[in-house]
Amino acid sequence: MIKDRTAIVGIAETAFARRLEPSETELASMAILAALEDAGIAPSEVDAMSSYTMETTDENEIASNLGFGDIRFFSRVPYGGGAGCGAVLHLAMAVATGQANVAVAWRSRKRGSGPRVWATSKDRLGDGYKYTRPYGLVRPVDELAVLTRRYMHEYGATRDHLANVALACRRMANNNPRATMYSRPLTREQYMAARWIAEPLCLYDNCLETDGALACVIVSAERARDGRHRPVYIHAGAQGMSAPHPRMMNDFCGTPLRSPSYAAAHGLWLNSDLKPGDIRVAQIYDAFTTMVLLSLEAYGFCGRGEGAAFTENGALELGGRLALNTSGGSLSEAYVHGFNLINEGVRQMRGTSVNQVPGADSCLVTSADDVPNGALILRN
Amino acid sequence: MCPACHSVHREWRELSGRGRIWSFIVPHPPLFPVFNPLAPYNVIVVELEEAPSIRLVGNLVEEPAGPINGVKAETIRIGEPVQAVFVPVAEDVSLIRWVRRR
Numbered sequence: 001m002i003k004d005r006t007a008i009v010g011i012a013e014t015a016f017a018r019r020l021e022p023s024e025t026e027l028a029s030m031a032i033l034a035a036l037e038d039a040g041i042a043p044s045e046v047d048a049m050s051s052y053t054m055e056t057t058d059e060n061e062i063a064s065n066l067g068f069g070d071i072r073f074f075s076r077v078p079y080g081g082g083a084g085c086g087a088v089l090h091l092a093m094a095v096a097t098g099q100a101n102v103a104v105a106w107r108s109r110k111r112g113s114g115p116r117v118w119a120t121s122k123d124r125l126g127d128g129y130k131y132t133r134p135y136g137l138v139r140p141v142d143e144l145a146v147l148t149r150r151y152m153h154e155y156g157a158t159r160d161h162l163a164n165v166a167l168a169c170r171r172m173a174n175n176n177p178r179a180t181m182y183s184r185p186l187t188r189e190q191y192m193a194a195r196w197i198a199e200p201l202c203l204y205d206n207c208l209e210t211d212g213a214l215a216c217v218i219v220s221a222e223r224a225r226d227g228r229h230r231p232v233y234i235h236a237g238a239q240g241m242s243a244p245h246p247r248m249m250n251d252f253c254g255t256p257l258r259s260p261s262y263a264a265a266h267g268l269w270l271n272s273d274l275k276p277g278d279i280r281v282a283q284i285y286d287a288f289t290t291m292v293l294l295s296l297e298a299y300g301f302c303g304r305g306e307g308a309a310f311t312e313n314g315a316l317e318l319g320g321r322l323a324l325n326t327s328g329g330s331l332s333e334a335y336v337h338g339f340n341l342i343n344e345g346v347r348q349m350r351g352t353s354v355n356q357v358p359g360a361d362s363c364l365v366t367s368a369d370d371v372p373n374g375a376l377i378l379r380n
Numbered sequence: 381m382c383p384a385c386h387s388v389h390r391e392w393r394e395l396s397g398r399g400r401i402w403s404f405i406v407p408h409p410p411l412f413p414v415f416n417p418l419a420p421y422n423v424i425v426v427e428l429e430e431a432p433s434i435r436l437v438g439n440l441v442e443e444p445a446g447p448i449n450g451v452k453a454e455t456i457r458i459g460e461p462v463q464a465v466f467v468p469v470a471e472d473v474s475l476i477r478w479v480r481r482r
Contacts, residue, residue, distance in 0.1 A: 121412070132437045134475055136415045136448060137423045142407050146425055150403040153458045196420070199406035199453065 003271060005096040007224035007231040008088070008378070010039025010217030011343040016180055016334035019113040020211040025057040027213035028108035029065045035215040036066075040228045041102055048073040048100030048218075050087040052107055052337060054080055062106075073100040077239075080117075081287055081368030082260070083107075084338045085376045089237035091218045101219065107339040108213030116209075141206055144288040144370065145198035151257060151290065152200065157308035159200065163191045164311035165289040165324070166204045166331055171317065173328025176354045180208050181332040205289040207330035214339040216346065232349040232378050235362065236272035239374040240264025261298030261366065264375045269300065272377050274362055276300040279377075281323040281348050281357040282364040283341035286330045291369040296322075299364060299375070318355050326355040341365050342376070349380040397464035398481060399426035402435055406453045421449035426462055426478060438464075438476045448477075 012034030014020065014027050022030065036043055046068040049059050053076045063071055073094040077083035084107065091103035118139045125133060137143065151157055170186040173179035186204060194202040224231035240263030269275065276299060284295045293307030301322060302310040316324035327333045327344035334340050345365040347353040361380055367373040381388050404424040409416045424440050427433070439448035440456060444465040462478040469475050 119410075119412075133412075134469075134473075135423055135437050135439055136407055136411065136418070136421055137405070137437050138407070138412050138415065142405055142423065145405040145407075146403045146423075149405060150425075150458070153403070196406065196408045198408065199420070 001271060002092050002096045002234065002237065003273070004233045004235055004379070005221050006092040006218050007221050007233045008216050008346050009219050009224050009227040009229060009231060010035040010037070010041065011215070011346045012038050013178070013214040013340065013343060014212050016178065016210050016212040016336070017112065018209065018211065020110065024108045024110050024213070025061060025065070027110070027211070028055070028057050028062060028106055028215075031108065031213035031215040032062065032104050032106050033066055035104065035217050038228070039217040039219075041217060041219070043067045044069045045102045046104055047071055048091055048094050048103035050075045050077070050090045050103070050105045052076060052080070052083040052087065053078040054083070054337070055107065057108065073103070077374070079368070079371040079373065081285060081337045082371040082373035083367060084342055084374070085237060085365055085367045086239045086374035088216065088218065088234065088342060088376060089239065089374055092234045092237060095218055095220055101223075103218040104215055105218070106213065106215035107337050109336050110211040111335060112209045112211040139198070141201055141288060142198045144290050145201045147256060147294075147370070148290040149200055151293065154257070155305035155308060157293065159192065161293065161308035161311050162201075162205055162289040163188055164316060165286065165292045166191055168311075168316035169286060169325045169329040169331040172324075172326050172355050173332035176327050176333060179328040179333040180210065181328060201288065201290070204331070207287045207335040208332070210334040210336055212334050212336050214336055214343055216342060230350050230380055232346045232380055234376060235274070235379040236268050236377040237374065238264045238267030238271070239372070240267060241372040257294065259294050259298055259369045260372050261295050261369045261375070264366070264373055265299045268375050268377060274377060279322065279362055279364050281326060281360045282366070283325055283329070283345045284364070284366050285338045285341060285368045285373075286325055287335065287368060289331070292324065295366055295369045298369065299366065318357065323355065323357045326353050326357065338367055345376070345378045349378050395428060395430050398429040399436070399462055399464070399478070400429070401425070401440075401456065401458055401460045401462060402427045403458060404440070404453075404456050418447065418449050420453065421447075422451060422453050422456060424456065424462070424478060436476060438478050441477045441479060444477060444479065
């Protein structure tokens, strides 16, 4: 059991922008160094590293750049935006079991100025995409649009519910000087009039495209108590792949609306002293607005099909039932495969968020709903 | 491998080609260059009559050789009965399209 045995003691990020000059390697190094400075720990003490399989810089290059000591644990987690919480969990397990003492997790990505992954598709496909892309279903947003239309059909959700998510994140970003959309308010009228990307999803149902990097530092709870900041304990964590393991299309299962988050949620709550009803603030992966509705259900904040209605009456706003993505999230702060959600969870537990939830003593952080993923519960 | 019996033996089975629309979308640019001039077009996901948990992606067309932007998206409904048709697009590639079944 890793419960409360490790803590996040340092966080940092680079600037976020559509285009940054430094390379992904440089951005990663800058973010990790700043997170170690935030923690007050020398790079030479780092002995564990974890990131995403999509990360383009090898561990030994980072370690060499930053002057790390001997590394005793390293791992990477697959599935793009599903990876972030899993990477932190791996390090929490490594530190809690004595495999390592000072661990860093990070993600660096130039998705703002770099290519869209789907646009680099080959002419001939041998994988599962051969069943979808030749028909013009080519982008992640198209896949989410399929689920969204079906979800609306089954449960009566409307575009107003999706707008609730987009607008809640935007209002958080409007208080966050680091956020890409800091000075750009969004109204419901603007949302409804926005251009389509893949009907029924419009521009504002989609996350940003960002260059940037983030990192965090994990040590034992004992060491964390002597740190510079209030310790943010990793209370529980889990990774998840839900049986019968649906792919987005051509799967052999009841419904793709039962996402991998159901498995992650099961493992998470099993090892937690908390229940969904105890959580007042959450950082829920929001590459697309629909993911938030599905995750609210999977993590038990409401029943199946009730995620849309959950968003009503300002539930996701500051002062609502569950303050959502208080830095602005992927929709309005930055899209760096969800790592900004982890760092914002830490700020909420430190009490230093620009949208601080008064008295918050726990925070849920999740990774991408529709792929094998993970989740964390942080507490202070 | 079959998750039920763990056999690796595979065979083709002929089905009726009938199904119902499970969901549909209307993509807009930016898309692959070949699709941009066709947008907005429809993409439908069809659950098969004989095996509803198997869903296939395709396009709803007025007639087998018709364009994928020929059917007005506003008229498409989840649950509509459709029939598979096959359209050769290269010497060794055929794509599945769907026409309405009345």
